[in-house]
Amino acid sequence: MEILAPLFLQAGYNTALVTIGAALLGASAGAIGSFVLLRKRALVSDAISHATLPGLALAFIAMVWLTGEGRSLPGLMLGSALTAGLGLLAVDWLTRRTRLAEDAAIGAVLSVFFGFGVVLMTVIQTLNTGEQAGLAGYLLGSTAGMLRSEAELIAVAAGVTGAAIFALRRPFTLVCFDPEYAGGRGYPTGRVDLALMGLLLAVTVIGLKVAGLVLIVALTITPPVTARLWTDRPGQMVVIAALLGAAAAWIGTAISASGEGLPTGALIVLVAFALFVISLLLSPKRGLLAGLIRQRRFQTLVHERQGLLAILRNEPIYDSLTLRRLKARGWLRADGQVTPEGLSAARRAEADAARWQLYRQSHPAEAELLSGRMMEPMARVLPPDLLAELDSRLALAAAKRGEAL
Structure with missing residues (x-):
């Protein structure tokens, strides 16, 4: 079977590196998604992911105008991070300074930023450059033709993000369950919340090339929801979600590498959903x-x-x-x-x-x-x-x- 070679890292160095990087990304997404879910802010990840589109498009336009090369992954990730950060700040400002509930603020920010991004993508199609076709891979994820340097960047960034999540797991857990107690213990709850959202933003931006900005949100929500079916303990939930995210990303990327034209992000999400269905049926705690x-x-x-x-x-x-x-x-x-x-x-x-x-x-x-x-x-x-x-x-x-x- 063609899937076995990439699944067991036998399809070449670059494919193996992409698969490992995707697994690290999935583990980081599952771990940070667990804290976001426990904090009851899962919808924020949707706003962040959609807010990356205008930054992606603006970064592409700027790089084409300055250097003639628009598909530099670090530049695209930087642009995506800037607009995603603006989207996150906009949601926070609307929630604190207006009468809008957080879900309404998220809906407003999501639609405006994504609509602006679609307009910019339309403008990009009119540019006199042949590189705009590759931008479609950032919407649904595509690892085909990924450069070795890009795969290494994604793997290293995902690993560093995962290490940061592990280092901050205790304050994250305290703030998720009892912010007042966490404040009494000396933890700055505002900064902890900011760090939580910042790491969520980092995972979203890192996952653009692998899962795509439309589907990366599923990788931060589905594994934690699945893990919740298996345990009631937050520490165990984070570990299980990280393992499930890594497995979904590993298998989905391997399937994508086994054939031409297979969207990586969609396959990762489908594998994650399959793991959810299996857990929903067979979990000893909450399974059907x-x-x-x-x-x-x-x-x-x-x-x-x-x-x-x-x-x-x-x-x-x-x-x-x-x-x-x-x-x-x-x-x-x-x-x-x-x-x-x-x-x-x-x-x-x-x-x-x-x-x-x-x-x-x-x-x-x-x-x-x-x-x-x-x-x-x-x-x-x-x-x-x-x-x-x-x-x-x-x-x-x-x-x-x-x-x-």
Whole structure:
């Protein structure tokens, strides 16, 4: 298969360098995207990516006018960074100085900057130069024909950005979850936020050639969203998102290198989406399959609990699933008679039902959090001291009822 050579870095030095650079970019995008997602500012990456277009076009025009060579990657990245920074400042100013919400400010900045960029791209098409055709690769990403110097620049820049994200991971995490606490610990929250947005901007600009300005935003959002399906811990989420981003970029770039005319950015995004779908189905925490298994298990426990309570109350059991479960657990014989084990289990079920009722009354907030486990034995859910307290209160209540009789 043609994809195997670039996938295992056997398709030449330049292709291997591009693939490694793309993987470093994907890892950086996934890591910084995790903090942006936790900060609830994911839409900002969309504004930054679209705000790079006018800078890209202006840098091309300026370089053609000054040197006659318009496709110098460092110059294009510098121009893109300048207008992306202006777009970020515009969003911040509109959010702080006007009544516009952040999403409305992002929409305004995104549309204006991108519209201006489209106009400039149209102007570029009228220039008397043959280099403007290559600019299309910056919209959807293209690694075909990438120079060795460009690949090295992308790889080094992505590596440095990733190192900066690792160095700032602690203040980023604190500001994402509790800015006031971070400020109390001496972290300048404003500067930390600025550094977060600056690194997001850097990843966006670095990824122009690989993923394209239209699709780089997906590389900063999809891996963190996918990682969120696998863990609740922010540190683990950042690592998983970085690995997923690297894998998506590596595989997407390898597929793009295996054939002609395959857009790199689109393939990277499709691979990232495929990883998301797989995680959505198979994640043990939030996956659809795990959810169906948990739901089925909960239903089974409900049938068992209701069947045991019916046994203790001498009530007839008509539900076929309940009967099957009680017989499978050895609590009913084949003829429907209760076994000694079934009678003991029924008494434990009655005691747990009384405990849960008392626990819901005395600890309503905690009971709400544990509602999904209310069919499990109380000894598996609550600590022994709290269980003993509930039993003591139940025994005292039973004694008072006995005195009243």
